[in-house]
Amino acid sequence: MSAVRAPDEAHRQPPPRGTSHSSLTLALVGSGGDGVALLGDLLLRMAAQLGLHGMMVQSYGPQIRGGESAVILRVAAREVGYEGDRTDVFVCFRLADLRRFQGAVRLHRDSVVILEQSDTQEMPEWIGRSERETFRYPFARFENGIEVPGDPKNMLALALVCKVLGWPAALARETLGQRFGHRPDVLARNLAAFDRALGGPSPSEVRIAPGEGKALFAETGNEAIARGAIEAGVKFFAGYPITPSSEIMETLMDELPVAGGRVVQAEDEIAAIGMVLGASFGGVPSMTATSGPGLSLMTEMAGLSSMAEIPAVIVDCQRAGPATGMPSRTEQSDLNHAIYSGHGDFPRAVLGVFDVVHARDVMHRAVHLAEKYQLPVFVLSDAYIAQRRQIRGPVGERPPISRRDLWSPGMGPARFDLSGDHGVTPFRVPGTPDGTYLAAGIEHTEEGYPTADGTLHHRMNRKRFQKLDAIAAETREWFRVLGRADAAKGLVAWGSQYGLLDEWVGRHEDYRVFLPEILHPFPLGAFEAWRERLGSLAVLEMSYQGQLYRYLAGITNLSGARSITRSGGMPLQIGELERLLEGEER
Amino acid sequence: MKAKDFRSPLEPVWCTGCGDFGVLKGLTQALADLEIPPERLAVISGIGCSSRLPGYTRSYAFNSVHGRALPIATGLKLSRPEITTLVVGGDGDGFSIGLGHLPHAIRRNVDLTYVVLDNGIYGLTKGQSSPTTEVDFKRVRGLAGPDERPLNPVLLVLSSGCGYVARTHAGMLPHLRQTVRDAIRYPGFSFVHVLAGCVTYQTPGYAQEIYQRCDEVPAEYDPSSFQAAMTAACAERFQLGVLYRRDPGDGPLDASEAPGLAGIWQPRPARVSEDAAHEE
Numbered sequence: 068m069s070a071v072r073a074p075d076e077a078h079r080q081p082p083p084r085g086t087s088h089s090s091l092t093l094a095l096v097g098s099g100g101d102g103v104a105l106l107g108d109l110l111l112r113m114a115a116q117l118g119l120h121g122m123m124v125q126s127y128g129p130q131i132r133g134g135e136s137a138v139i140l141r142v143a144a145r146e147v148g149y150e151g152d153r154t155d156v157f158v159c160f161r162l163a164d165l166r167r168f169q170g171a172v173r174l175h176r177d178s179v180v181i182l183e184q185s186d187t188q189e190m191p192e193w194i195g196r197s198e199r200e201t202f203r204y205p206f207a208r209f210e211n212g213i214e215v216p217g218d219p220k221n222m223l224a225l226a227l228v229c230k231v232l233g234w235p236a237a238l239a240r241e242t243l244g245q246r247f248g249h250r251p252d253v254l255a256r257n258l259a260a261f262d263r264a265l266g267g268p269s270p271s272e273v274r275i276a277p278g279e280g281k282a283l284f285a286e287t288g289n290e291a292i293a294r295g296a297i298e299a300g301v302k303f304f305a306g307y308p309i310t311p312s313s314e315i316m317e318t319l320m321d322e323l324p325v326a327g328g329r330v331v332q333a334e335d336e337i338a339a340i341g342m343v344l345g346a347s348f349g350g351v352p353s354m355t356a357t358s359g360p361g362l363s364l365m366t367e368m369a370g371l372s373s374m375a376e377i378p379a380v381i382v383d384c385q386r387a388g389p390a391t392g393m394p395s396r397t398e399q400s401d402l403n404h405a406i407y408s409g410h411g412d413f414p415r416a417v418l419g420v421f422d423v424v425h426a427r428d429v430m431h432r433a434v435h436l437a438e439k440y441q442l443p444v445f446v447l448s449d450a451y452i453a454q455r456r457q458i459r460g461p462v463g464e465r466p467p468i469s470r471r472d473l474w475s476p477g478m479g480p481a482r483f484d485l486s487g488d489h490g491v492t493p494f495r496v497p498g499t500p501d502g503t504y505l506a507a508g509i510e511h512t513e514e515g516y517p518t519a520d521g522t523l524h525h526r527m528n529r530k531r532f533q534k535l536d537a538i539a540a541e542t543r544e545w546f547r548v549l550g551r552a553d554a555a556k557g558l559v560a561w562g563s564q565y566g567l568l569d570e571w572v573g574r575h576e577d578y579r580v581f582l583p584e585i586l587h588p589f590p591l592g593a594f595e596a597w598r599e600r601l602g603s604l605a606v607l608e609m610s611y612q613g614q615l616y617r618y619l620a621g622i623t624n625l626s627g628a629r630s631i632t633r634s635g636g637m638p639l640q641i642g643e644l645e646r647l648l649e650g651e652e653r
Numbered sequence: 654m655k656a657k658d659f660r661s662p663l664e665p666v667w668c669t670g671c672g673d674f675g676v677l678k679g680l681t682q683a684l685a686d687l688e689i690p691p692e693r694l695a696v697i698s699g700i701g702c703s704s705r706l707p708g709y710t711r712s713y714a715f716n717s718v719h720g721r722a723l724p725i726a727t728g729l730k731l732s733r734p735e736i737t738t739l740v741v742g743g744d745g746d747g748f749s750i751g752l753g754h755l756p757h758a759i760r761r762n763v764d765l766t767y768v769v770l771d772n773g774i775y776g777l778t779k780g781q782s783s784p785t786t787e788v789d790f791k792r793v794r795g796l797a798g799p800d801e802r803p804l805n806p807v808l809l810v811l812s813s814g815c816g817y818v819a820r821t822h823a824g825m826l827p828h829l830r831q832t833v834r835d836a837i838r839y840p841g842f843s844f845v846h847v848l849a850g851c852v853t854y855q856t857p858g859y860a861q862e863i864y865q866r867c868d869e870v871p872a873e874y875d876p877s878s879f880q881a882a883m884t885a886a887c888a889e890r891f892q893l894g895v896l897y898r899r900d901p902g903d904g905p906l907d908a909s910e911a912p913g914l915a916g917i918w919q920p921r922p923a924r925v926s927e928d929a930a931h932e933e
């Protein structure tokens with residue numbers, strides 16, 4: 068976690084001149100190896116140091132390494148969870164790389180455009196949308212028409228962007244120093260390139276409004292989930308690498324042992340969740356993280372977690388599916404799986420993540436529910452959140468997490484006692500004298516012994532499902548609403564649509580939005596109250612079938628509501644949402 | 654402590670004469686010998702006739718899902734190292750659906766004792782072939798053809814680098830008791846292959862035939878020799894006893910101990926960082 072420091076030096080503040088925008092979006096496009104991602108990362112770090120908010124999403128070509136690479140970076144005076152739909156500053160090292168990303172680059176009259184000087188590719192017609200002069204810069208060096216290694220292009224671009232934004236060169240140098248301090252040779256070469264471009268010609272300027280005046284920090288959704296888990300008291304993690312969730316495991320490998328916990332890279336997802344259940348059976352708050360295909364493999368053990376009443380948190384970074392789908396692309400199509408998957412009836416809770424800032428809170432809640440109610444809790448993030456880097460404020464204190472209700476000698480109730488009314492019975496932790504019992508995936512008696520008694524099975528089902536009622540009562544306020552309470556048009560959405568819709572209601576005052584933080588059990592009472600006196604209702608999601616729509620239709624009356632769905636792997640943009648709401652077919 | 658101190662009140666549902674009774678008895682005797690307090694003991698299984706065994710022990714017990722006992726036990730042991738953790742199950746559970754976990758449990762060398770009750774058949778699902786069903790065993794459904802060969806569990810775990818490998822028979826109580834006791838004492842992953850008969854789905858007389866094909870390893874047998882263990886694993890007759898025991902202080906198996914398998918145990922080359930190119 069980066070330290071939050073006060074911006075005492077005057078050089079941190081951008082000079083206040085000209086009109087400043089409350090938010091700017093930068094699109095940086097290059098070939099793999101051009102260091103576009105690093106450029107975006109450095110700029111985002113600088114923004115955070117300046118007290119600005121913002122976020123950055125990356126897009127790769129189909130190649131693992133090499134190919135095209137693009138970064139969309141937004142800096143803003145307030146918190147944002149959406150990369151914006153206007154490109155204000157556009158840097159492109161090679162026009163040939165643009166094809167895949169032109170949907171993400173949306174120039175307007177006043178966009179600043181910076182291109183490679185020697186690029187002879189015909190400029191796409193839409194670049195002409197900017198009425199400013201296109202700034203050409205010799206990023207590449209050529210001998211006999213062949214590109215030879217020269218100054219790092221991204222360092223030259225860093226200097227140019229600093230000039231465009233009016234950001235202090237001293238801050239850029241300091242940021243480079245933090246990034247490359249461990250490699251003095253690289254640092255020196257990068258600084259030399261930066262200084263060379265700084266001394267050269269300057270593109271035209273656009274200014275961003277000053278930030279909060281205190282330095283913030285940036286993290287990815289996956290880092291936030293890992294850190295939220297640690298803060299919530301998770302002490303054991305097992306997982307198997309899978310895009311786009313791997314960085315949760317990687318972050319935990321670095322940070323969980325420091326917090327006294329343990330991480331195992333398992334041989335597969337089944338083993339991963341098995342280890343989680345083993346550790347949790349031992350009384351230790353435990354979790355795993357995966358993505359669609361891994362979630363499928365974990366399904367049987369999710370049922371075991373519920374049946375044997377062993378807490379487990381399962382994070383799913385959704386990607387476009389099914390099967391292998393599009394691993395680096397986002398979707399919201401694992402909702403059905405989280406809510407309905409598995410054989411037999413078993414209760415589980417399902418939470419959705421809005422953005423990076425929300426991720427830590429969600430993990431706190433997930434661990435709380437799993438531990439308190441002794442069941443599996445699914446946390447649905449997605450690729451759009453997982454791999455975005457987002458600036459956030461300092462992490463606040465949270466109330467301490469409730470612990471598992473533990474059995475102690477002489478306490479009485481059997482491990483699966485049926486007499487309670489909330490389904491939760493004290494957990495027996497190995498090591499507790501006189502507490503031995505059998506945990507089982509097979510249906511069991513109150514003591515835990517196997518049984519095929521149908522009446523008892525029904526009563527055990529009731530015991531287990533009573534937990535859902537208790538969770539529903541506890542979580543009925545777990546939702547967010549956006550927009551004016553009297554707006555006539557309603558949108559229901561979930562997860563990573565949050566950032567987009569937060570901006571949407573700022574521009575469309577006729578809309579109000581309902582976003583559940585817990586998807587199952589759904590905060591139905593709050594939803595029914597929110598939708599009163601609505602003129603129209605639409606359910607918006609990134610799935611093909613309309614999974615949220617169908618789920619809601621199963622628990623409430625949705626007649627007259629529209630289902631607005633779009634799969635495809637790319638996050639929705641405001642312009643696209645406008646068209647979708649106007650009923651345009653894709 | 655007595656063996657019965659490790660028995661739960663539950664009566665086994667096994668068929669009268671099932672080899673699993675012997676294992677339950679020998680195992681509880683071994684636990685009594687070691688005087689492990691039941692609350693510090695966990696017995697984990699998957700599914701199958703023999704996987705019912707944890708329910709019959711007084712311990713923290715877990716009868717989980719098919720084939721997954723080892724990951725569950727690994728998670729428990731890593732998070733609660735002070736709990737003595739046993740894994741029990743059958744040949745289908747361990748060598749068929751759950752086989753993928755076995756070499757990894759061995760590789761991690763977590764201090765578990767894995768006792769496999771091998772009856773060479775699927776008892777709970779009524780008589781299909783298992784991965785250790787012998788080729789000429791005609792009554793069994795599920796064999797693809799006469800060339801379908803049984804796995805050799807001992808060879809399998811030896812070649813995965815297991816530091817403690819033993820074999821015993823469900824009908825030889827003192828031998829079983831002693832073997833399990835030694836295996837639990839071994840600090841690291843230990844594997845005990847128990848030949849156990851199914852009286853219901855095996856051909857009549859087959860269990861007896863297996864028993865008669867057993868030999869205890871001779872007194873001069875050297876369990877520290879990997880080559881001896883490999884020879885014993887491949888012997889025509891079942892060799893019983895501690896077949897391999899690597900001193901826990903000796904570190905991982907050295908390729909020189911197993912020339913034929915040298916490639917498997919080559920030390921890994923140091924990892925070259927690729928980050929450099931990426932960061933520039």
Ligand code: SF4
Nearest residue numbers: 668671702776851852
């Ligand atoms: S079916 Fe075979 S293995 Fe299963 S309990 Fe009966 S005798 Fe034992």
